Amino acid sequence: MELLDNLALGFSTAFMIQNVLYCFVGVLLGTAVGVLPGIGPTATVAMLLPITFSFEPVTALIMLAGIYYGAQYGGSTTAILINLPGESSAAVTALDGHEMARQGRAGAALAAAAIGSFIAGTVATVVLAVAAPPLARVALKFGPAEYFSLVLLGLIVSITLARGSTLKALAMIALGVLFGTVGQDIYTGTPRFVFGQRELYGGIDFVSVAVGMFGVAEILRNLENEQTRTAVISKVKNLWPTREDRRRMIAPILRGTGLGAALGVLPGGGHVLASFASYAVEKRVSKRPQEFGRGAIEGVAGPESANNAAAQTSFIPLLTLGLPAHPVMALMVGAFIVHGITPGPNVITDEPALFWGLIASMWIGNVLLVLLNLPLIGVWVRMLRIPYQVLFPMIILFAAIGTYSLEFNAYDVYAIAFFGILGYILIKCGCEPAPLLLGFVLGPLLEENLRRALIISRGDASVFLTRPISAVLLALAVAALVVAVLPAIRRRREVVFTEDE
Amino acid sequence: MERRRSFPDVLAGGVFVLIGGAFVVGALGYELGTPLRMGPGAFPALVGAAVITLGLAIVIKGFIAGEVVSFGPIPWRAVAVIVLAVLFFGFTVEGLGFVPTSAVTALLTTLASSRVRLLTAVAVAAGLTVAGTLIFVIGLQLRIPLWGPWLGF
Structure with missing residues (x-):
């Protein structure tokens, strides 16, 4: 019954008029951003972060969360209509969704995505409400040694999810941790790597890194080959799926929701993994696997549900442990801190209205998404016609203004250029930017807890192995590393074998 | 392999x-x-x-045993112009003020595309400056002067 009381508190907070309004604004902006190719949710949340500074904390967080899951959702619209996934997790949706659109069933595909997302969002919100409080209670018992091991585990798990080479992902994480050390040392106050510039004493702002690596670098990628986007947009009609479609949607939606809710907790892009996993599962259990890739509605409903469920449950590690599982969650950490709240297990007891209000607002946001998207589909389709020549200068200018307004520090703006170029080079070399960002955010936590744990244990490094929870977490980290490296080893073996023959 | x-x-x-x-x-x-x-x-x-x-x-x-990653072309013009625009913004926003800095930054950025025409660039820059001023300075009340001290008034 405690849960019901808490949810009642949450809904009374979330239903306050300004909260519903900004939830709506967030979802609307998020969808718009998700629809527009070339600007992802990370860059948008980074740009819009300063806007929310003047709000009440709960309103600010509700709006930022709305942008995040709105963008997840908007990405699927473009994936279905023009085969251009706005977000990486929508790439799977494009496979069958766009095929359906070409067969004149765009309406059914969009409806499957909307209904699936709504059901998944609802279930995942309940999962979040049920799972978060006990986890937060466990987390309260964590000392510095446990936190160190937990952060390390989080960083390593994020590699297993990254595409491409394990080695590069590890290097990106370590590089991010390294950039996180710029600024004054927490224990001694010594300024580190500041080149005598007082402006750097506070460290590099996270927003600069996010905007540079995800905004500027992406724009440079898009300017490599400029072509007019030929958007052949299919007419959307018959939004309501047929009875046959509805029957075929139910099981994939439920399976997708389960998969997504479980995988969303993992750091480093659980929602991408969730949508891919759901697609694979649906294809395997289907009686008609040959239809996949040729417009199977299961291939839209499953991954879309998984994606949205994961988007909701990725708030669990943030709200209970203070660990961001996704670059957007890392920005949410920034938003919490700006409002004087340290994200972590204490939020639930110290700020119950904020905690439960945020959770309740996610459900309201999901309702708004359905209401917004199905009738407004024509507006989103028209937005696709905005030329890129208008779009990218807007992103750059607003990013510069937004970043500057954080601290009125010109170095934050210079850092955008630096990380834009660095990110562009590294992405071109096959490195993914997300691990660097996670490393950057979690690096200071890693250092602080490492040093504190060693002070408490009087310099005895074995403390990480003798404390049971810490030891288990470290063992899991090692296991995750082995799993990440294994496929590479196996592939190399196969190569060796084929060469022998 | x-x-x-x-x-x-x-x-x-x-x-x-x-x-x-x-x-x-x-x-x-x-x-x-x-x-x-x-x-x-x-x-x-x-x-x-x-x-x-x-x-x-x-x-x-x-x-x-390297990974096959196609490096692709580098849009030198875009790299140079965008870096310049961002640095310009950081360097002058305090001195020149919001409006001139935004206008120049936006104009520079539009030139990053190799297919832009001057008229379009000016129109986009003007539109973005107006939009930026309305959203950030008037709407969000950012404490950045519209016209900075370097301009002498």
Whole structure:
């Protein structure tokens, strides 16, 4: 019954008029951003972060969360209509969704995505409400040694999810941790790597890194080959799926929701993994696997549900442990801190209205998404016609203004250029930017807890192995590393074998 | 799979070694401390060493069995113009004020596209400056002067 009381508190907070309004604004902006190719949710949340500074904390967080899951959702619209996934997790949706659109069933595909997302969002919100409080209670018992091991585990798990080479992902994480050390040392106050510039004493702002690596670098990628986007947009009609479609949607939606809710907790892009996993599962259990890739509605409903469920449950590690599982969650950490709240297990007891209000607002946001998207589909389709020549200068200018307004520090703006170029080079070399960002955010936590744990244990490094929870977490980290490296080893073996023959 | 060199791998590894190395050199200039009381230099030195090691591993792998990554063309014009625009913004926003700085930054950025026409560029820059002023200065009440002290009024 405690849960019901808490949810009642949450809904009374979330239903306050300004909260519903900004939830709506967030979802609307998020969808718009998700629809527009070339600007992802990370860059948008980074740009819009300063806007929310003047709000009440709960309103600010509700709006930022709305942008995040709105963008997840908007990405699927473009994936279905023009085969251009706005977000990486929508790439799977494009496979069958766009095929359906070409067969004149765009309406059914969009409806499957909307209904699936709504059901998944609802279930995942309940999962979040049920799972978060006990986890937060466990987390309260964590000392510095446990936190160190937990952060390390989080960083390593994020590699297993990254595409491409394990080695590069590890290097990106370590590089991010390294950039996180710029600024004054927490224990001694010594300024580190500041080149005598007082402006750097506070460290590099996270927003600069996010905007540079995800905004500027992406724009440079898009300017490599400029072509007019030929958007052949299919007419959307018959939004309501047929009875046959509805029957075929139910099981994939439920399976997708389960998969997504479980995988969303993992750091480093659980929602991408969730949508891919759901697609694979649906294809395997289907009686008609040959239809996949040729417009199977299961291939839209499953991954879309998984994606949205994961988007909701990725708030669990943030709200209970203070660990961001996704670059957007890392920005949410920034938003919490700006409002004087340290994200972590204490939020639930110290700020119950904020905690439960945020959770309740996610459900309201999901309702708004359905209401917004199905009738407004024509507006989103028209937005696709905005030329890129208008779009990218807007992103750059607003990013510069937004970043500057954080601290009125010109170095934050210079850092955008630096990380834009660095990110562009590294992405071109096959490195993914997300691990660097996670490393950057979690690096200071890693250092602080490492040093504190060693002070408490009087310099005895074995403390990480003798404390049971810490030891288990470290063992899991090692296991995750082995799993990440294994496929590479196996592939190399196969190569060796084929060469022998 | 034949053994092949991968330029992007070697480049990426090189970047890691370079940055890691710079941080290690810097970190050694600070106090390292003891395990009990780690100094400010210890953690960056450790992580920097890890970055160098990983970078070297990537370079070596790049020479023996590199990943196939197509490097593709580099839009030099866009890189130069966008970096210039961002640096210009940071450098002048306080002195010139919001409106002139935004206008120049937006105009420079539009020139990053090789297919832009001057008229379009001016129109986009003007539109973005007006939109930016309305949203950030008037709507959100950012404390940035519209016209800065360098302009003399």
